[in-house]
Amino acid sequence: MSLSEIDRILLQRCIDGAPRAWQDFVERFLGLVIHVANHTAQSRGIELDDSVRDDLIAEVFLVLLANDRGVLRRFRRNSSLATYLTVVARRVIARRLSDLVQRNMVAVRESDLQADSQATRIEDREEVERLMQRLDPQESNIVRMYHLEGKSYHEISQVVGLSENSIGPLLSRARQKMREGA
Structure with a gap:
């Protein structure tokens, strides 16, 4: 799937720092990032509480904003924006979950412990x-x-x-x- 015109415009508005562009971006993709956080944790047998999930989601959006929206600027536009954001979010969340598991700050589900x-x-x-x-x-x-x-x-x-x-x-x-x- 290619980059839609709506997403192309939204992306450019974010990169340009247009008024309310970031809020529109977050509103459009928040559900996607929540889904990626839940799925990534579930696939690793990790039970997320609301505060950890919120921290993971915030981390993804902070990465997108870092270095003058560098991650968004590097998007090559040869796929959908949702696909690109899914990959970015999964990498950020997987790395953070790995750190949290190593520090025993998230719980691994009982069934996964047994298996x-x-x-x-x-x-x-x-x-x-x-x-x-x-x-x-x-x-x-x-x-x-x-x-x-x-x-x-x-x-x-x-x-x-x-x-x-x-x-x-x-x-x-x-x-x-x-x-x-x-």
């Missing part, structure tokens, strides 16, 4: 590195990209040259090997 108890208990980076050594280099690389760097299946498939549909099963097998090695 992935060995992996979620690991607090020591050296232990993670030791477990990743049990994997072949490709598996280790994919685990690192997904869990530590917050990359999507699509992004990983582009880097490693595998189909997007093969990333999930490969991650599952790698997680199982890591659990067996813990």
